[in-house]
């Protein structure tokens with residue numbers, strides 16, 4: 220479903236990604252775990268065709284980020300911190316307008332919005348203007364907007380950050396409930412409990428390099444640790460982990 224080969228990205232003289240290569244299946248929630256500055260957002264922006272790598276290739280659901288960026292955008296939904304909502308429009312208006320951009324009819328759009336309402340508990344957001352949203356309401360509509368066209372690949376970049384416990388629960392339940400054959404969710408975070416709950420496999424990224432990829436049991440066995448957090452430290456700070 221996702222194939223990355225040797226993705227490298229520099230900002231001036233700073234190297235943010237160092238030859239990242241990985242593959243995922245088509246029916247999984249794939250965690251991207253890394254500390255601040257690891258390169259997670261850079262990598263996900265490249266997959267969303269918002270940024271070009273200096274080197275390397277990526278295929279998403281068979282679409283190449285270089286030769287078919289439009290095709291990539293059709294098969295991917297993206298939630299990242301940088302997306303605002305038009306303050307004067309209601310949730311329903313925002314979602315309908317995005318549905319139209321994807322070529323859906325009003326009937327199809329409203330059916331899809333009703334479906335997303337069930338999963339994401341959009342409730343009051345649909346009739347309320349975005350300018351009046353709480354953080355949790357805003358994030359629900361941002362997520363609904365990202366998946367309005369039912370894309371096979373969903374990229375969630377720190378999507379739970381800033382959410383309260385209820386909104387975070389809705390998000391994690393949504394990720395679980397929308398698992399399906401042919402669907403890949405890429406879940407980037409630095410919160411271990413989220414990874415433990417929803418991710419089938421995890422890639423650990425640190426200082427632009429992929430340190431390990433595997434299921435949580437595989438990472439535990441590889442590092443000889445008991446918890447994901449300890450395994451993570453053993454991978455990114457081996458000197459500290461071994462000293463402890």
Ligand SMILES: Nc1ncnc2c1ncn2[C@@H]1O[C@H](COP(=O)(O)OP(=O)(O)OP(=O)(O)O)[C@@H](O)[C@H]1O
Pocket residue numbers: 230233235253254255256257258259260261262409
């Ligand atoms: N536009 C830019 N210009 C220069 N450096 C950048 C730019 N964007 C990101 N970086 C640097 O690249 C590195 C990776 O940043 P990135 O945002 O991809 O990391 P991240 O893993 O998503 O971190 P966080 O969890 O803090 O969001 C950081 O050191 C960051 O300062």
